[in-house]
Amino acid sequence: MSLEFHLLSGGSITIHTPECPSCESKACVKVCAEQSPGPVLILGEDGRPCLKPTLTEIKRGVCTECLGCLLECGIHGNNVVRFQAPLEGLEAYLAEQEAAGRIPIYRQDAKQVEST
Amino acid sequence: MARLYEYQGKELLRGMGIPVPRGRAVRDPIQAAKIAQEIGLPVAIKAQVLAGRRGKSGGIRFATTLEEVRMAARALFREPLHGIPVEAILVEERLEIRREIYLAVTADPSRRQPVVLVSLTGGVDIEETAAQDPRQVLRTPVNIREGLLDHAARNILRKTPGATSADILSLAPVLCSLYRTYRQFDCKLVEINPVALTSAGPVAADARVDIDDDAIWRHPELGLRMTEETGRPPTPLEVIAGTIDVGDHRGTAHFVQLDPDGSVARELGKIPVAFDCVGTGASLTTMDELVPLGYYPVNFADTSGNPSASKMYRITKVILAQPQIQGYLFISCISSQQLDNTARGIVAALKEVFPATGGQPNIPMLFAFRGAYDEEAVQVFRDHGIAASPWVELLGREVDERDAALAFHKLHRRWRDATGSVP
Ligand code: SF4
Ligand code: SF4
Numbered sequence: 001m002s003l004e005f006h007l008l009s010g011g012s013i014t015i016h017t018p019e020c021p022s023c024e025s026k027a028c029v030k031v032c033a034e035q036s037p038g039p040v041l042i043l044g045e046d047g048r049p050c051l052k053p054t055l056t057e058i059k060r061g062v063c064t065e066c067l068g069c070l071l072e073c074g075i076h077g078n079n080v081v082r083f084q085a086p087l088e089g090l091e092a093y094l095a096e097q098e099a100a101g102r103i104p105i106y107r108q109d110a111k112q113v114e115s116t
Numbered sequence: 117m118a119r120l121y122e123y124q125g126k127e128l129l130r131g132m133g134i135p136v137p138r139g140r141a142v143r144d145p146i147q148a149a150k151i152a153q154e155i156g157l158p159v160a161i162k163a164q165v166l167a168g169r170r171g172k173s174g175g176i177r178f179a180t181t182l183e184e185v186r187m188a189a190r191a192l193f194r195e196p197l198h199g200i201p202v203e204a205i206l207v208e209e210r211l212e213i214r215r216e217i218y219l220a221v222t223a224d225p226s227r228r229q230p231v232v233l234v235s236l237t238g239g240v241d242i243e244e245t246a247a248q249d250p251r252q253v254l255r256t257p258v259n260i261r262e263g264l265l266d267h268a269a270r271n272i273l274r275k276t277p278g279a280t281s282a283d284i285l286s287l288a289p290v291l292c293s294l295y296r297t298y299r300q301f302d303c304k305l306v307e308i309n310p311v312a313l314t315s316a317g318p319v320a321a322d323a324r325v326d327i328d329d330d331a332i333w334r335h336p337e338l339g340l341r342m343t344e345e346t347g348r349p350p351t352p353l354e355v356i357a358g359t360i361d362v363g364d365h366r367g368t369a370h371f372v373q374l375d376p377d378g379s380v381a382r383e384l385g386k387i388p389v390a391f392d393c394v395g396t397g398a399s400l401t402t403m404d405e406l407v408p409l410g411y412y413p414v415n416f417a418d419t420s421g422n423p424s425a426s427k428m429y430r431i432t433k434v435i436l437a438q439p440q441i442q443g444y445l446f447i448s449c450i451s452s453q454q455l456d457n458t459a460r461g462i463v464a465a466l467k468e469v470f471p472a473t474g475g476q477p478n479i480p481m482l483f484a485f486r487g488a489y490d491e492e493a494v495q496v497f498r499d500h501g502i503a504a505s506p507w508v509e510l511l512g513r514e515v516d517e518r519d520a521a522l523a524f525h526k527l528h529r530r531w532r533d534a535t536g537s538v539p
Binding site: 009 | 362425
């Protein structure tokens with residue numbers, strides 16, 4: 001069971017809520033409460049985040065797409081928030097570049113930091 | 117601003133009832149000869165690039181035989197025009213031109229009104245004519261609520277120096293249709309230079325149509341992609357970046373590649389770096405500081421107007437996809453932009469492109485957060501462990517653009533010495 005909502009930018013946020021009752025931080029709800037024009041995520045009685053505005057209101061921009069829920073859940077929660085943003089053509093572009101031997105720096109040696 | 121190619125502009129004008137020469141755009145010399153045969157010789161062969169003065173730069177040729185058509189087409193495809201590769205040419209009937217007229221409709225920002233421009237001395241030198249003798253180009257504002265009706269168009273032409281009755285009668289319908297084109301397609305500029313006066317009446321011998329960027333989404337029929345105006349066809353990354361602002365009005369994400377393949381940086385012996393700024397002023401001053409230190413920004417980016425974190429996430433992924441970069445700088449000007457959101461977008465992108473290190477990059481990256489919520493922005497980087505990377509430098513509002521460039525230079529040298537990366 002997931003909570004999914006669509007965003008003004010064309011992207012979406014999905015929260016895999018079965019993991020939420022065990023989360024002590026509820027970091028997603030806390031960070032969302034700081035956003036203007038008001039929280040999108042509030043805490044439900046079952047200990048899972050739920051939506052305060054309607055899906056239509058969220059799609060119109062009530063979710064500011066601050067990505068706070070995504071990042072805070074990643075470090076303080078159970079890392080169950082996923083964010084999808086449209087970037088039509090980027091993957092195909094990267095594949096084409098790689099095929100031509102022009103590999104983006106971050107795909108060349110991602111472990112370079114560790115080895116130095 | 118989205119500028120149409122001449123052949124696209126002419127199609128639009130034809131659809132609005134303005135006569136244009138018979139012809140077609142083609143992509144190889146064999147097709148060119150086929151079209152010439154269809155429409156009949158002699159023909160004009162015109163390179164389709166988004167640049168002016170094509171005639172004076174050899175981008176327009178004439179042919180009286182099919183062999184000449186093929187030779188002209190081959191020559192045009194072979195040589196870039198003003199540095200832009202020619203991917204299409206327009207083959208069209210050669211007009212017998214008796215006189216050349218200049219007609220245009222554009223926006224006058226000072227009046228906040230459309231303005232009609234008419235000159236009876238049209239042709240390639242119209243800019244010089246206008247500069248030398250502004251009276252030769254008549255400028256008439258149009259009341260947008262009334263539009264341009266036939267009698268008003270005739271009145272404009274009547275006031276144009278040198279216009280005859282025949283000119284007024286034949287050009288008024290063209291002017292009205294040009295104005296309708298301007299309004300219907302949300303143009304910034306529609307220009308016919310020249311309108312060729314022929315024995316069969318006025319014909320649009322050239323066409324320039326610039327659509328307002330902000331209105332592109334209203335015209336899916338034009339098949340335009342929203343990209344920055346660069347005077348050359350957009351690169352694939354610019355096309356991808358152009359989709360970011362579509363449908364999301366919260367802040368902007370401008371992205372232009374200054375050196376798409378890194379060849380300019382190589383030629384100049386500079387180190388190619390990627391770049392994003394809040395505010396064009398900060399962007400230009402930082403570039404000015406970086407170049408003498410041996411770096412070459414391979415892109416320009418401006419993410420201002422308080423973009424959402426998701427917009428920052430997307431543009432950062434595009435900026436980092438440039439294969440040749442050996443560093444990245446993000447510099448904000450001091451403004452009210454909510455920089456903690458900006459930071460979250462960048463951090464989300466870094467975590468995704470450097471998954472093995474939790475977002476810590478393998479190239480030097482400098483972030484100068486200056487403005488609203490700048491301390492919170494730095495904290496986001498700390499919270500997510502990215503600030504701990506040896507290749508990340510975080511600066512606050514105490515630095516100026518020169519300090520930031522010098523700090524990046526120091527960081528890059530340290531990175532180069534430690535990793536053995538050869539610039
Ligand atoms: S922080 Fe994550 S795991 Fe915790 S309640 Fe929120 S979404 Fe669920
Ligand atoms: S992106 Fe921001 S505003 Fe939207 S739900 Fe998450 S925390 Fe709330």
